[in-house]
Each structure stands twice: as structure tokens, then as C-alpha cells.
Amino acid sequence: MLYSDVTPKSKRRxxxxxxxxxxxxxxxxxxxxxxxxxxxxxGADGVYISGHMIAADLGLPDIGLTTATEVAQRAHQIARMVGIPSIVDADTGFGEPANAARTIQSLEDAGVAGCHIEDQINPKRCGHSAGIEVVDEEASIRRIRAAVAGRRRKDFVIIARTDARAAIGLDAAIERANAFVAAGADVVFPEALRGPDEYARFRQAIDVPLMLNLNEFGGRPPLTQTEARDLGYQLAVYPMTLMRLAMGATARGLRHILDEGSQTGVMDDMQTKDELYDTLDYEGYARFDQSILGA
Structure with a gap:
């Protein structure tokens, strides 16, 4: 009832x-x-909170328009409701090293188990867009050092994302990834690699856990979970999949309502009242009220 009784510390562990x-x-x-x-x-292992999703939900494109406060607030709203770990997209850290360190502390306070920070320039873009640019290697390493230095809870997972593959090539991306590990990153997230062979090369070159994006509109067919598992990756995320499913259904439902003058024809596509009430635990709230009234 209300919020999850699993502590952030337990989720991080x-x-x-x-x-x-x-x-x-x-x-x-x-x-x-x-x-x-x-x-x-x-029954998923955890929840991913995408920066692209947060921007889209605000009606904005994913071009660095969201703020650290907006991201931390949304992360808190989501993380507090579930007993499984949450990871949030912290974009470029929202500023210079001190800003990146403060971002980490804000996200610790939000109750998420970890976050990733990337090496794009400001303002950043969606990682699967054309024209990706990254900062120089030393600047990218400073972001990770700042994030690690800002961390107060040592079990908070810091993920270093590199978008260097699209900007300056695979070898440079691998070089950066190893530098991020040396700077203290717990996990590396190579974004927008071009097929299983490149994912395999990354796995061979990096000694820490790896994360990958199973985005369905990344310009190439997404890897399957079996392929990701066989390649030796530890975290797989579907950043926008559920939002796209929901918004696609919403657009079709709206068209039907406006064209037909009734929602009757799309009711079978809806979550039922009982399903919603079960997810929200209406019975738990009723029991709580009865216990208080009874006392």
C-alpha cells in the first residue's frame, strides 16, 4: 500500500x-x-527510466531540454512504487563536474539503484539520431570521475555510457570504455553498436558488466534477449517500448472514438477496471481504512 516497503539500499544491493x-x-x-x-x-528484473521517455512525456524531443530536477522527480515517483531496482538515464550529468556529482546525489535521494551518464556534447541527442557528437576523451572521463566522487552510497551503480561509436568509431569507443572503468565506472553502456560482432568485440575488451539497449527503432533489428545473453551482457533495457505501445493504442482508440462516436468497439483492448484496481491494490487501501476505523 502507498509506496514500496523495500528500501533503496535493498534495491541497490x-x-x-x-x-x-x-x-x-x-x-x-x-x-x-x-x-x-x-x-x-x-516479473521483470528491474525498471528502466529513459531520458527520451521523460522528455516525450513532457511533450519535448530528446535534445537535452529536460532538467536534472525533472529527471530526479520522475525517477523518485517511479522508484518509490516498486520493490525492484530502477536505473535512470542521467544524460550528460546536467553540467560540469560539480553538476554531475550533484546529479548523482539527487538520484541517490530519489531512491534509484543506479544511473548512466554519457559522453555526448551539450545539448545531447537521442543516441540513435544522426549527427551524434561527443566531447573529447578527457572531458568524458572527468564526468565519470565526478560521478564517482559525488557518490555517497557505495552500492549505487554508476554506468558510463559512450556514444562514441556513432561519432568517432568502434575502436575509440572501446578505448573510452576502458578509461571509464579506470575512472571508477561499475558498468559500461556502449550505445548504437552495429550488430552482434561489435557487441562481441566490446565484451572481449571490457572486464566490467555491460549494458545494452534493445531499442526497436535503432536503425537495425534489435538483438533478442537470447543473443544479448549469449554475448555476455548483464543489463538489457527497452527504453521506449511500453510508451510506444501505449501511445499507439491511444492514437488508434482516439480515432475510433471520434469516428464512431463510442468507445464500445475498442473496449476489448483496454485494461479492465479489475486489472487496474488489482495493480493499484484497492483492497489493501480498503483494509487499511477498515483497520483504522475499527481501532
């Missing part, structure tokens, strides 16, 4: 344990607290 185990953890992207509850209910 659960994420750390799963990374140490070496298997593949699946983290679908939540676009609000209710979808995060559905993700937990479905």
Missing part, C-alpha cells in the same frame, strides 16, 4: 547481486509509476 551473478537482467522502460508497477507485476 539486489542490482549489485544480479550484476555479480553474471546473467542478463531485463529492465523494461516505465513511462510512469503505474507502468512501473505493471513491470514489477510481470
Amino acid at each position: 539486489r542490482l549489485r547481486k544480479s550484476l555479480d551473478a553474471g546473467g542478463l537482467s531485463i529492465m523494461p522502460g516505465a513511462f510512469n509509476a503505474l507502468s512501473a508497477q505493471l513491470i514489477q507485476q510481470a
Whole structure:
């Protein structure tokens, strides 16, 4: 009832344990607290909170327009509702080294188990857009050093994302990834690699756990979970999949309502009242009220 009784510390430890185990953890992207509850209910390993999703939910493109406050607030709203770990996209850290360190502390306070910071220039773009640019290697390393230095809770997972593959090539991306590990990153997230062979090369070159994006509109067919597992990756996220499913259904439903003058023809596509009430635990709230009234 109300918020999860699993502490942020327990969630961070659960994420750390799963990374140490070496298997593949699946983290679908939540676009609000209710979808995060559905993700937990479905049995996923964790919840991913995408920067692209936060921007889209605000009606904005993913071009660096969101603020650290908006991201921390949404992360808190989602993380507090579930007992499984949440990871959030912290873009470029929202400023210079001190800003990146403050971002980490804000996200610790938000209750997420970890976050990733990338090496794009400001303002950043969606990682699968054309024209990606990255900062120079020393500037990118400073961001990770600042994030690690700002961390107060040592089990908070810091993920270093590199978009260098699209900007300056695979070898440079691998070089940066190793520098990020040396700077203290717990996990490396190589974005927008071009097929299984490149994912395999990354795995061979990097000694820490790896994260990958199973984005369905990345310009190439997404890897399957089996392929990701066989390649030796530890975290797989679906950043926008649930939001796209929901918005696609919403657009079709709206068209039907406006064209037909009734929602009757699309009711079979809806979540039922009972399903919603079960997810929101209406019975738990009723029991609480009865216990207080009874006392």
C-alpha cells in the first residue's frame, strides 16, 4: 500500500547481486509509476527510466531540454512504487563536474539503484539520431570521475555510457570504455553498436558488466534477449517500448472514438477496471481504512 516497503539500499544491493551473478537482467522502460508497477507485476528484473521517455512525456524531443530536477522527480515517483531496482538515464550529468556529482546525489535521494551518464556534447541527442557528437576523451572521463566522487552510497551503480561509436568509431569507443572503468565506472553502456560482432568485440575488451539497449527503432533489428545473453551482457533495457505501445493504442482508440462516436468497439483492448484496481491494490487501501476505523 502507498509506496514500496523495500528500501533503496535493498534495491541497490539486489542490482549489485544480479550484476555479480553474471546473467542478463531485463529492465523494461516505465513511462510512469503505474507502468512501473505493471513491470514489477510481470516479473521483470528491474525498471528502466529513459531520458527520451521523460522528455516525450513532457511533450519535448530528446535534445537535452529536460532538467536534472525533472529527471530526479520522475525517477523518485517511479522508484518509490516498486520493490525492484530502477536505473535512470542521467544524460550528460546536467553540467560540469560539480553538476554531475550533484546529479548523482539527487538520484541517490530519489531512491534509484543506479544511473548512466554519457559522453555526448551539450545539448545531447537521442543516441540513435544522426549527427551524434561527443566531447573529447578527457572531458568524458572527468564526468565519470565526478560521478564517482559525488557518490555517497557505495552500492549505487554508476554506468558510463559512450556514444562514441556513432561519432568517432568502434575502436575509440572501446578505448573510452576502458578509461571509464579506470575512472571508477561499475558498468559500461556502449550505445548504437552495429550488430552482434561489435557487441562481441566490446565484451572481449571490457572486464566490467555491460549494458545494452534493445531499442526497436535503432536503425537495425534489435538483438533478442537470447543473443544479448549469449554475448555476455548483464543489463538489457527497452527504453521506449511500453510508451510506444501505449501511445499507439491511444492514437488508434482516439480515432475510433471520434469516428464512431463510442468507445464500445475498442473496449476489448483496454485494461479492465479489475486489472487496474488489482495493480493499484484497492483492497489493501480498503483494509487499511477498515483497520483504522475499527481501532
